[in-house]
Amino acid sequence: MKILSKEVALPLAFYNRDTWLKVAFFAVCVFMAGFSLYFTDGLVNKLEEREKQQIELYAETIRYVMTSDENADINFFFERIKKINENNTIPVIWKDGSGHLNSINIAMPDAIDIEQKQVLLQAKLKEIIAENNKPIEMDMGFQKEYIYYGNSKLLKLLRYYPLSQLLVVLIIGFLGYIFFSYSRRAEQNRVWVGLAKETAHQLGTPLSSLTAWVEILRNEPSINPEIVVELGKDIQRLETITTRFSNIGSTPILKEEDLEELISSFINYLKIRISTKVYIEIKSSLVPGQLANVNKYLFEWVIENICKNAVDAMSGTGDMLIYLHEGKNNQLFIDISDTGKGIIPANMSKIFNPGYSTKKRGWGLGLTLAKRIVENYHEGKLTLKSTEINKGSTFRISLPKPLNKDV
Ligand SMILES: Nc1ncnc2c1ncn2[C@@H]1O[C@H](COP(=O)(O)OP(=O)(O)OP(=O)(O)O)[C@@H](O)[C@H]1O
Numbered sequence: 001m002k003i004l005s006k007e008v009a010l011p012l013a014f015y016n017r018d019t020w021l022k023v024a025f026f027a028v029c030v031f032m033a034g035f036s037l038y039f040t041d042g043l044v045n046k047l048e049e050r051e052k053q054q055i056e057l058y059a060e061t062i063r064y065v066m067t068s069d070e071n072a073d074i075n076f077f078f079e080r081i082k083k084i085n086e087n088n089t090i091p092v093i094w095k096d097g098s099g100h101l102n103s104i105n106i107a108m109p110d111a112i113d114i115e116q117k118q119v120l121l122q123a124k125l126k127e128i129i130a131e132n133n134k135p136i137e138m139d140m141g142f143q144k145e146y147i148y149y150g151n152s153k154l155l156k157l158l159r160y161y162p163l164s165q166l167l168v169v170l171i172i173g174f175l176g177y178i179f180f181s182y183s184r185r186a187e188q189n190r191v192w193v194g195l196a197k198e199t200a201h202q203l204g205t206p207l208s209s210l211t212a213w214v215e216i217l218r219n220e221p222s223i224n225p226e227i228v229v230e231l232g233k234d235i236q237r238l239e240t241i242t243t244r245f246s247n248i249g250s251t252p253i254l255k256e257e258d259l260e261e262l263i264s265s266f267i268n269y270l271k272i273r274i275s276t277k278v279y280i281e282i283k284s285s286l287v288p289g290q291l292a293n294v295n296k297y298l299f300e301w302v303i304e305n306i307c308k309n310a311v312d313a314m315s316g317t318g319d320m321l322i323y324l325h326e327g328k329n330n331q332l333f334i335d336i337s338d339t340g341k342g343i344i345p346a347n348m349s350k351i352f353n354p355g356y357s358t359k360k361r362g363w364g365l366g367l368t369l370a371k372r373i374v375e376n377y378h379e380g381k382l383t384l385k386s387t388e389i390n391k392g393s394t395f396r397i398s399l400p401k402p403l404n405k406d407v
């Protein structure tokens, strides 16, 4: 038994690892975001508590100064108030008994009078109250006065810090996702190409020996020549398959081909291999002899896959129309319609996924392969143009029209 070559086996192993890598990467992102939020939240709480204590100390000092007798060392307390305010940016408003507002750490324009200052401070007070810090009550004995305070710049910054970190983690997550998708696509390509090469390679050896055997049989008088002819046809078919695989396993060479001629002759070949109850019509509004850049073997494979699906969808009885025409922006369209069972909306986005099949014996690879051939090797597009349940479906291949060399 021959095992898969290293080139194919490695990407397959990566597929399994890929999911785990994604999960691990996602978990690390969530952990980083969670840890950062938790840590910063603790820091914010501690800072909030410290700022509250500072304002309480400040309120206590003011209260002491305002209620102490004349012998008290007022200067000492003013020094203390100054010290408390040093190195912090906590905006503070003290509303005294008469309703007059005094402020610390609140910037005021230079040239304003006392009344204007009071108006500005009233507005600022509203802002501070909105920050939700409970005002500190000062019992002056004969009345109660209040100190309102907001959050320092540091505290505000710290509150926004987790958001910015979250943003960074999201960006890292997004970039990671793109990286994974890209590397996954690259690996998928390697799997396709590797498998195709491997298949072509493996088919090659028995095929050449079969050809040699048929040549021997051809000269054998006891063998019915019709059998040899049929064997020859089967070998030809196998050769076509091998050529398709070897083309997909390397960079296929595109050639200018007469599109209508290529499709007609391939449909003639296909017709005798499918149900006789399927009627296939080819219509074209292209200029006669319209060329397209295609790799004949791969392009025929695309047509074959789409037509076989159409035959399956019609359960072997119905009409198919292949309509060749020119679209906008120098596009050549090949619309392949059937009168089959159609595709329900929920499945429309799945039909091009590898492995998606609604058939008992389907691999779910036909459309994936066709799309890859059209889009990766022919710079074209393969789409499901329209579909209606029990009415039929139309698939559209669009190819770029070759530039007119005479112009
Ligand atoms: N013309 C169509 N009408 C209705 N359904 C379709 C048509 N073409 C494709 N489908 C749906 O899309 C699915 C995927 O098609 P695809 O050719 O990729 O795989 P498959 O035909 O199931 O298997 P295989 O690998 O042998 O081609 C089909 O199983 C079918 O459900």
Ligand SMILES: [Mg+2]
Residues within 6 Å of the ligand: 305, 308, 309, 365, 366, 367
């Ligand atoms: Mg198919």
